[in-house]
Amino acid sequence: MGIFTIESRHLRFAIKLASAIVLALFVGFHFQLETPRWAVLTAAIVAAGPAFAAGGEPWSGAIRYRGMLRIAGTFIGCIAALIIITSMIRAPLLMVLVCCIWAGFCTWVSSLVRVENSYAWGLSGYTALIIVITIQTEPLLTPQFAVERCSEIVLGIVCAIMADLLFSPRSIKREVDRELDSLLVAQYQLMQLCIKHGDSEEVDSAWGALVRRTTALEGMRSNLNMESSRWARANRRLKALNTLSLTLITQSCETYLIQNTRPELITGTYRELFAAPVETVQDVHTQLKRLRRAIAWTGERETPVTIYTWVGAATRYLLLKRGVVSNAKIGAAEEEILRGEPVVKVESAERHHAMVNFWRTTLSCVLGTLFWLWTGWTSGSGAMVMIAVVTSLAMRLPNPRMVAIDFIYGTLAALPLGAFLFLVVIPGTQQSMLLLCLSMAVLGFFIGIEVQKRRLGSMGALASTINIIVLDNPMTFHFSQFLDSALGQIVGCVLAFMVIMVVRDNSRDRTGRVLLNQFVSAAVSAMTTNAARRGENHLPALYQQLFLLMNKFPGDLPKFRLALTMIIAHQRLRDAPIPVNDDLSAFHRQLRRTADRVISAGSDDKRRRDFARLLDELDIYQQKLRVWEAPAQVTEPVKRLAEMLHKYQHALTIS
Template sequence: MGIFTIAPQHLRFAVKLACAIVLALFVGFHFELETPRWAVLTAAIVAAGPAFAAGGEPWSGAIRYRGMLRICGTFIGCIAALTIIIVMIRAPLLMILVCCLWAGFCTWISSLVRVENSYAWGLAGYTALIIIITIQSAPLLTPQFAVERCSEIVIGIVCAIVADLLFSPRSIKQEIDRELDALLVDQYALMQLCIRHGDSIAVDNAWSALVRRTQALDGMRSNLNMESSRWAKANRRLKALNTLSLTLITQACETYLIQNTRPELITDAWREMFNAPAQTAQDVHKQLKRMRRILSWTGEHDTPVTLYSWVGAATRYQLLKRGVVGNAKISTREEEILQGEVVVKAESAERHHAMINFWRTTLSCMLGTLFWLWTGWTSGSGAMVMIAVVTSLAMRLPNPRMVAIDFLYGTVAALPIGAFFFLVVIPSTQQSMLLLCLSLAVLAFFIGIEVQKRRLGSLGALASTINIIVLDNPMTFHFSQFLDSALGQLVGCFVALMVILLVRDNSQSRTGRVLLNQFVSAAVSSLTTNTARRKENHLPALYQQLFLLLNKFPGDLAKFRLALTLIIAHQRLRDAPVPVNDDLSLFHRQMRRTADKLISASSDDRRRRYFNRLLEELDVYQEKLRIWEAPPQVTEPVERLAGMLRKYQRALTESQ
């Protein structure tokens, strides 16, 4: 497709990127910075990175948030570099190797924290390495260099943010409003499917799509929160709406599952009620009004618990949705909903994956160090920097290999583009600031369009080209230096790709097993008589883990069904009226300890031993429930959980 067939917002972002780069260039030379290149490079990466991730113009606040992460990462990296230099200034080789370990440590941390915050830690890792490599010839100038680097990066970030504000950033609020309505309609459609008890594949597709959309809505909430502080009330409501959407999915799927054994629970009257079509959120609102009238006549005890809970959650969803759309003051009823439960954060299941990322980054940086010292190549330091940059930023993403290939393609493309600018454009325009700015603006404009298309190598080409062309003060033109710098980037990306390919990531099966065992632990942990523990809401954390399972094992319906069944068991046991006495309370704690040991078990033998112990304890627990005359609302879910764990014992305990 030609450039003129692209949507207007694509052209607008290309102009925005060009403006950010030109503004950073002008400010850098105006204030006579020693290396304005860093300000220009920072502006380009901060502006183009979110556009590449979004596949179009980023939402308002995304560039600003990325800029803040870059500032945090730069300052952490500078402090780490200064500390390493002060402690190890007398042992240069050891100092560089320790810095390689620091880069690996930051990659390890970035693999465990939230995805949106991982950029700061990856940046902190390679920033320290850049500083330590650069000051090898004059270590006493480290503080001055660190301050200059921070100043240049802050200038670049400010320029990117100013350009974003000048060209009307897109607000995500209207998109959220539309998605809230569409999500409610599709929740109703899922409940219709489950009550009809039709094709299981259709139900699987419907609930997995709703899980992904609910996760995407939570990402939109994060963008809205970054956009402006005036959306604080909407942000609180959207957090609760995320939980309510997941609750609706869970109740609908449980309605489907209980019909496998007890189809008589769903009466013909309820089947007829859910036969009514609903095309809009207003149609769903009318249906919910009818259902609430029926429930006021029949009462909770004569209604299946899943339907009663679904109607209540959908009603709360509607109330909070109206508050988000109008961004009105939070009412007393809304405040009760928002403060009703304490949301528990998910514990990372990717610790083994994080350790592999640590070794990938550390080993690649150490190989770069040995290559640099062995060859004595002047641009070996540049190769080391590219190794650190690629491995630090690639590891957290779902496909590190493709990220490394993207950087490699970018550095290859930067060689002819950079040569054209270095040999023709910049020498002809260095006497005119206006012409220099225009030439870089044209480059940024066309690459900005390609970045939004997620063209392979486009983002890497933009960063690599700016890095190798002469944008220092004063400008010097030595072709051998340019060629060395360009080849250094190329070699660095190649070494990083080789390390990623050779150090295989074998953590997928282990991560999947840990995730499933976390679902088991959550179901067991819901058996408690502690009031505070019963108020803890694990549902967002469980679905976050389920979403990770969807990404790790796309198309594996058996794992998804098992995970969803365990989530349903957790929700049902959490609400079950467990008898309150010391005997059961002590046994609850014992089962939780066994479940924790199951998750942390390091071998199949230990895992099987703890799993068998957990099954034995569940059998004893069922006997205790019979002794204490627990109601069927408790005994039946516990019996289903024990049966399910026996059925899937092999999948939950053995390495695959």
């Protein structure tokens, strides 16, 4: 029964993919496009890509969003190709080499922008390369070729979107509502664990899972926003809920940490209140009422600040959650929450990784160019295109090597599959459009099922098979041309794989060090008396960095604890009543400049010197706080921060 359910779930998308391919094929031939193959290929990739990433049928809006990114990337690539060709048409070799650098530049940019937008930049790099390579014999036809390419790709995207809408795309709204309930229950259970001050490994596992779930919820918000404009109010609420969820995690973990030195801060009253088990959102709602009554009875001053902040954030979470579920008009109380602090965007910590990606793409494309010129092989241009495609699309993913292997397997599978279609099926159906559409529908249907299972080579086989079979207008059947094209794809993928293996990505440790120093800088920047700076919301950016750190170093608990401690220090210092005077304000600016130099240092020696200077300045700052009679709410977190930096000085300064 379970197998039948899984297969049934896969069937709808397989039919959707087959429909997109058939629709693009029919419309392309109907309007007498010169190369309907590009429309069919685009429809297949736009529809299948999100399904491969999701491991099943993509949510509503995902295919449409990917299509828009592909249109944007295609237009950027076409414009770049036109500029390169018109500027260097008299030097063909230089023109191709500049295009290789452009492909590397686009890969570099795609490594720094948001993951969901990186596809457009990667696509623009190899689009320009395809145009430059294709028009080598007739450069005067460049504008016509660029226009045709854009029109064919737009047609394929429209067909993919139409097929998606035709077969009732899945809405993610119900999943969002369910996750909001489950997440709040998990947040309460984490706070229970932290107040009990139980096993540290259990707490680490619980907060790590909550960080991942909160990040996943933010991804679900993006999907809901892509789905329809009618979820605009829910989207606003979910943005605020992301911050509230991160606030709850931070306050829970701080509650755990403060008990290491001052367990008496958590009184028996709150231990008893949090001891009651919760299973549903209604249970949490009931417990929050009791906690609010307890806070009103004991008073805000007598309530531990972490519990007081946690209860306030959980109450606001409940209010916004109801609004997301109902999607009702935003009330005055909600509007006040939504108008909260401006969210700060952090600078990417993967600049070295992006530079490695630049060199991988550029060198592989240049290697393809030299191979093409040295051999004089007619399909050397096809090998170059595959090199650009593989390196541009693989670099942003966590495991580029496996992506390259996927393409190799796909191109190898496309050789016999494409040969069967090219030699047997298509020649027998070229007199009947219906039979041709049916044969392509069968291809799309079966590969569509495999794509959802993330079968190794399935995406590469789909794209490579469509690319090598003859879907031009008029159709011609030259087996030598087919074989050259198929072998060119395989050679291109193998060359790309070789470059990825030779040009090692040694940026992991450096990225980890930069991330940790960014946490330090954020904690230092919280020491300010500037009202606008204190009003900035750094939590989403800090936890985004923490999530990246968790992905780069899975299982490295000391790094996660250090990062989390820095986040807690940032939040505590941000709310601390620092005395307002010119002396401290000037020293705050000095501390921020020193912290920035630690991040931007080009060598370990310079980083160690700047870090030692930062530690000395923190000692001076603590003396100044004593001179200006700062309260314990300021001096204690500053002291804890300085002690933490002294303790982990080696980890924060060595690449």
